[in-house]
Every structure is written in structure tokens, then in C-alpha cells.
Amino acid sequence: MTHDLTALPTPTAAEGLAERAHRDPHRPRFHFTSPGGWLNDPNGLTHWNGVYHLFYQYNPLAPAHHRIHWGHATSQDLVTWTDEPVALVPGTEGPDRDGCWSGVLVDDGGVPTLVYSGRHGDRELPCVATGSADLRHWTKDPANPVIAAPPAGADITAFRDHCVWREGAVWRQLIGSGIRGTGGTALLYESPDLRTWRYVGPLLTGDAAGGGPDDLDWTGTMWECVDLFRVGASDVLVFSAWDEGTTHHPLYWTGRYEGDTFTPEALHRLDYGRRYFYVPQSTLDAHGRRVMFGWLQEGRDDEATAVAGWSGVMSVARVLTEAPDGSLAQAPVPELAGLRRDHVALGSPTLTDGTYARLDAVSGDQLDLEADLRLAPGATARLVVRETPDGAERTVVELTRDAADPARGTLRLRRERSSLDPDVDTEPRYGELPFGPDGGVALRVLVDHSALEIFANGRALTARVYPSRPTEAVGVGIGATGAVTVDRFDAWRMESISEGPRPLWP
Template sequence: MTHDLTLTPGTSVAEGLAERAHRDPHRPRFHFTAPGGWLNDPNGLTHWRGVYHLFYQYNPFAPAHGNIHWGHATSTDLVRWTDEPIALAPGLDGPDRDGCWSGVLVDDGGVPTIVYSGRHAGHELPCVARGSADLRSWTKDEANPVIAAAPEGVDVTAFRDHCVWREGAVWRQLIGSGIRGVGGTAFLYESDDLRTWRYVGPLLTGTAAQNPGEPDWTGTTWECVDLFRLGDSESGNADATDVLVFSAWDEGTTHHSLYWTGRYQGDAFTPTAVHRLDYGGRYFYAPQSTRDEHGRRIMFGWLQEGRTDDANARAGWCGVMSLPRIVTLGSDGGLHQAPAPELTRLRRDHVAVPARRLNASYTRLYDVRGDQLDLEISLRLAPAATARLVLRETPDGAERTVVEVNRTHDGAGGTLRLHRETSSLDPTVDTEPRYGALPMGPDGRVELRVLVDHSALEIFANGHPLSARVYPTRPDQAVGVGVGADGDVALDRFDAWQMASAFTAGPRPLWP
């Protein structure tokens, strides 16, 4: 395998990564990306003293999964981010010699404390680091790893990633894992001091033999578990709903993120139903959430790439963070997700498309075009009708990405689909369609929010998200937008904005 490492004279290989990343036309401009190299899971998400802190899995040496550090960025508004010094780096020896893997940040009596998975000799074990008041300087605990091994007598598939919270007088922790031959699980521990942990037992265990290959398959391992409560409060309200989020993994393959709704009580989670978190599958993976100082549940996820390792190497970067999402309870008993309202600060050059009836003829909207867009669309579909939104279309129509919403013949519901089959003429990129069920009311109304950011695409339909990646081969020409329909569809509203970039011009330092 050969990589294009051509550099400007006088630059280092590391600087070359940032240069190539900056030049790549597929790199998003208002989603968060690392300065260059590799990015995956969001980590340590917190709102600390009025500042949002986003840590993330980061390899500053190459756009490949290895040499995992904790990158760090801060924001006061969830829109514009400042790169901070790297928080954690692999040790020369010890429990994190082979990488500082995913984890969380908690407030231990005013001391910011990270609980993360240190990797050594093919195994991941929990480690702890204490931070300065500004979260820019971190000291690893001499007692690491703070749990020496997975539960005794259990044949585990993996043992990593953490969810930690204070419950009364003790700390509690979930560690993602799987019981071989059974299914994914989350092991529950508790501690008085974040250093000495007592094993309680599995909080909940899935059944890997059920629905293999389906978009709601729970996998053989649960990665990046996240437990939180939604409702009137995050206390013991009887009307609240508990949510257990996990990412289904199997023998090195990342599948999709799911969540259980139910009730966490005592040492167990009693589930009511399992749900798909994002209809994009692996394109929204390893999510993490936090409750900010305004009482909102905010979630980020990792938007994986859909192009080859060679293409990533040439581009100098790999991996996108999703836009921040506000997570609430939906009327259907599942989660309702929406982009954080602060993102509207990036809107520019508003265009309002007149309301109209859509029909089978396709209409290109010449006043709306671009690869950095925010679209808000209101539709009403009659039973058996289908509405289409075309994005990233070249003038000849050879490359185009199609968002499709249809309503069932009985009018009871519908489907959200993303057609990527013609999104790129490059045969090496992933162009498989993505889809999921779309609840709608008796009037067939669909509220659609679509955010286009070069190769990153996030769609929200009646609070149900679908994330994906697209890579047109003519990105400078693939900027067309259009609408069409089959059957009776009313376009009640179509508002479009160009989106400004969230970062200043020029390459960003890999080691801020």
C-alpha cells in the first residue's frame, strides 16, 4: 500500500497531515474534526464552569486507528471549537502503553477526574487521571489500573469503555463487555473513591443469537455504554424513563448504536424495548452524552468514514464528530433528537422556497445550492405518497444523493430512506442505502431538518436521525438541490441557509 505524502518544502510529516486535511474538499467545515490524523469516539463530554469540553480518541501521527491519545477541544456555544493541548498520551510503559481508550469525566468533589480504558498487551483495563481546574493538565494515578481484570469466572469478549456516576454515597460504573456464547452486556461496579471497585454483576445482558444481521441486532459486545434518565427530572421521578445506550460490536466490526428504554433500579435494568439510535447504522457510533448546566441532555457520536484506508491516508485525516444533539423523550416512547439550537448562529444567506404541491416532475431549486447547507422543510404526505429531496447533485445528474420520505397506504406511518447509490462515481466508496421507520400523525406531516457539510450528512425527520457520508467525485460541481414527489405531497415550507465554517482559515496544529 502506498500513500501520497507529498509535502510543502520545509514541513514535517505531522504538519503535512494537517495541510492535506485542510485541502481535502470532503472535509466538513462546521462539524468538529481533529486537526489531522485519526478521530473516533467522543470522550469525557462535560459542561464545566460554563465551558463545553469535548475529548476524543485521537491519533496525531496518521489517519489510522493506532497510537490512541485523548484529543481535547473547548467551546462556549457548541458551535465554534478551540483546540486544546492533548489530555492523555500513551505511557512509555504501564497499563496504557498501547493507547488511552474511551472513557468519561466526572467531578470528584471539585476535582475533574477521568476514568478511561488503558490498553496494554491486547487488553483494556480501567485507569484514572486527575485534572487541573481548567482541564488542561492531567496526572495519571499510580494505582492504575484500578480494576485488575474482568470479572472472575466469566468468559468475556471484551472489557472496555466506561459510564460513571455518583449515586448517593458511592460511585457506580458500567463497563462495556460481552459474555461469550450469550451476548453483549454492561458490568456494574461500585466504589467509595473511584480507585477501589467492587463487582456487582451484569446490569443487563443481550441475546446475540436473536436477529443477527438485522439493524437492531444487539451484537456480541456492548461498547461505549451510557446510562441516563429522561423525564421531569433526573431524580427518582416515577414517570421518568431510563435509557441505556450501547454500540453493538462483533469480532472487530462496528455495527450500530442502539438503546434500551426501561427502568434502572437497584442493581438491574428492566428493559421495555430496544430501539435504533440512528438509522445511519455505523455512521453514528460510540455516542456519549452529558447533562449541561442548562439541564439539557446533549449527545455526540462518531461519524465513521465510508471510503478506503488509502483514500483516508491521502486525505491526511479520518473521522468526524456529529453535530451536538439535544435528546428528549418522544411521544412514541423513544428518543427525540434534534441539532442543538446554537448551530443556527452559523446560518447565512437565507432563501425561502415558495409553498407548493409537489408532483412526479423533478424541480431543481436553482436558488438553493451548496455543500454547506442547513435546510428546514415541512411536508404533508397523503397515504401512499413519496417525497424526495435531492442533494449534492452535479449539473448532469450523474452524481446525486436522495432523501426519500414515504407514507404507507393505510396512512399509519412511513419510512425515511437515504439513497446513496448515485452519490459517487467512485466504485470504492460505500453507497449502500440507509432507512428506518418514520412515525407520523394522521395528517401525514413530516418535519425535516437536513444538514449538509461536504461529506457529512445528518438528517432529522420528526425527531428520528439518519447520519451518513457521501463522496462525490466532482465535489465542486455536486452542489445542486431539488425536490420531487410521487402522489399527493404538499410542500408547506422550505427554508435554506448557507452555513459558515466553524474554524478559522488555514491548517490547525496537530499538537496545540
């Protein structure tokens, strides 16, 4: 993906990044972050010989998107991570001298192989690197770039990011792009060996004229980080809508992939947080689960991240399944519960119409909260987190069941009072929430300093919050308008997954 480029800092300027990052009170502690500097797209996600490998876009020299490397971390459980040596470093010459951008890892007959976008100037072209058996050492292919140019005669908006899979005797690849004047697209290629590629044509092309950047389901002028896979009875094509350097939101089509085309049936929002869950990547693990990570962008300005020494968070690992309506249902991987400590069970607290109660038994900035609620038609339930004692700062998760159509409602995150800092983003986020006949909602909220992930009846909403009084903004409360029943409320403190600063160059 693209971002405004900044001047490359000297190594001296990078000194202390990890230490500053570790001290920042807004830095998440049970989400994966880079040791310091810059993190963006998840890359090369795979479950290889029983080990999960997460690669990611990384700048170890500054919290700025410039001359991107591939960071690398491994895990046995998708929760706790070990930093590995940096996998890819931009060359001193060649097609990736200005950055090793997003891509994937595939198994080429037992040889781990990366397919990634090498950047040189304003050109982004596919490159290949092969790895050692432990995936710690990588050799770039002398044939790079393996595709010398975008398709001849096509007026495209961009050409980068890769989805690669084996299909019968050949490899197939999707590259994110856009047809100027038309919309975003996924360009399909085919190869016998991952080096010699034949252009097949667009798999699917969107319609950028159907709406505009402010519309929550606008498909953009370019599709970043396309991902094609099957869940249940549907094929799923995930992409992130981009336009002229601006990142918008992740979407996905459900439909049918057959031959050289994808026939779409329905367009869905992947996460209601818009750019706060962006350019996700998934893999099928050895347990048969479709596991996905996304990039949580920052909601504060470049000056603040420069002082903090870091930028960018990886989401927790999510398991994707098919919902009853054919869409994707999302939930944190069950392994995340291994970080839970100090359980508090509130049973079934009584909610009175129009009231709000602080939950004195629950507080913190590293929390896992679960509640089973039942809402009458027209009712609204509110869960408040990161609240200061005086209520000046508070973030509100709001669930509303529609009075006219009780099978539908809204999941809304109200951040207007999440921070007294005028320079951070506090715009609300929202999306549609399905309800069953009894008005039930299974709600889970992960609070990790500035990172917030919400799951309600399989729908996800991700965002960032930056209280100006972070050590005081630890309160939790619950309230309601209309008839709301709380069948269960459980809370846990979450353990940190690392202690102390980590080396920028493991």
C-alpha cells in the same frame, strides 16, 4: 472501541497532515474534526464551569487507529471549538502504553477526574487521571489500573469503555463487555473513591442469538460505550453493537434502572445510519439538556484517508428529548442556527405527482435545509442534495407514508448515485418514520461536504457521501410521487467553524 491496528508512523510521515486535511474537498467545515490524523469516539463530554469540553480519541501522527491519545476541544456554544492541549498521551510503560482508550469525566468533589481504558497488548483495563481546574493538565493515578482484571470466572468478549456516576454515597460504573456465547452486556461496579472497585454483576445482558449481524436491531456480541441516563419518564441505556472487530450500529433500551438491574421495556435504533453514528456519548448540561455527540466513521478506504491526511468526524451536538411514544427524539442544538447565512425562503413550492424540480435558488456543500411537508397515504417526497448539473451524482432523502398504515412510513437515504467512485460506500440507509394524522413531517437536512445528518419527526439518519466531482455536486432539488404538500421550505448557507490548517499538537 477497536479497529484494525497499523504500524505507527514516524514523526516525519506525519508532517503535512493538517495541511492535506484542510485541502481535502470532502472534509466537513461546520462539524468538528481533529486538526488532522485520526479521530474516533467522543470522550469526557462535560459542561464544566460554563464551558463545554469535548475530548476524543485521537492519533495526531496518522489517520489510523493506533496508540490513541485523548484530543481536547472547548466551546461556549457547542458549535465553535477551540483546540486545547492533548489531554492524555500513552505512557512509555504501564497499563496504557498502547493507547488511552474511551472513557468519561466526572466531578469528584471539585476534582475533575477521567476514567478511561488503558490498553497494553490485548488487555484493556480501567485507569484514572486527575486534572487541573481548567481541565488542561492531567496526572495519571499511580494506582492504575484501578481494576486489575475482568471479573474472575467470566468468559467475556471484551472489557472497555466506561459510564460513571455518583449515586448516594458511592460511585457506580458500567463497563462495556460481552458474555461469550450469550451476548453483549454492561458490567456494573461500585466504589467509594473511584480507585477501589467492587464487581456487582451484569446490569443487563443481550441475546446475540436473536438475529444476526445483518439485522438492524441485532444487539451484538459486545456492547461498546454504554451510556445510562434518564430522559422524561424513562431510563435509557445506550450501547453500540460490536462483533469480532466489526462495528455495527448504535441502539438503546428504554426501561427502568433500579437497584442493580435494568429492566428493559423496548429496544430502539438510535440512528438509522448504522456505523455512521457510532459510540455516542452524552452529558447533562447546566441548562438541563441531555446533549449527545457521536462519531461519524469514514465511507472510503484506508488508502483514500491516508492521502487525505485525516479520518473521522464528530456529529453536531444533539439535544435528546422524550417523544410521545416514549422513544428518544433528536434534534441539533438550537445554537447551530448561529452559523446560518444567506437565507432563502421558498415558501410553498407546488409538487406535482411524478415530477422533480431543481431548486435554482439553493445550492452548496455547506447547507442547512428545513421543510415542513404533508404526505397523503402512499405518497413519497424526495429531497435531492449534492447533485451534479447532469444528475450523474446525486444523493436522495426519501420520505414515504405507508398506504395501509398511514401512521407509519419510512425514512430512506438513497446513495446509489452519490458517487461515481467505485471504492466508496454507497449502500442505502433507512428506518421507520412516524406520521401524525395529517401526514406531517418536519424535515431538517445538514449537508457538510461528506457529512450528512438528517432529522425527520425526531428520528435521525447519519451518513457520509463522497461525490467524485465535489465542486460540481452542489445542486438541490425536490420531487414527489403521489400527493405531497410543501408548507415551508427554508435554506441557509452554513459558515465554517475554522479557517486554515490547525496545529496537530495545540
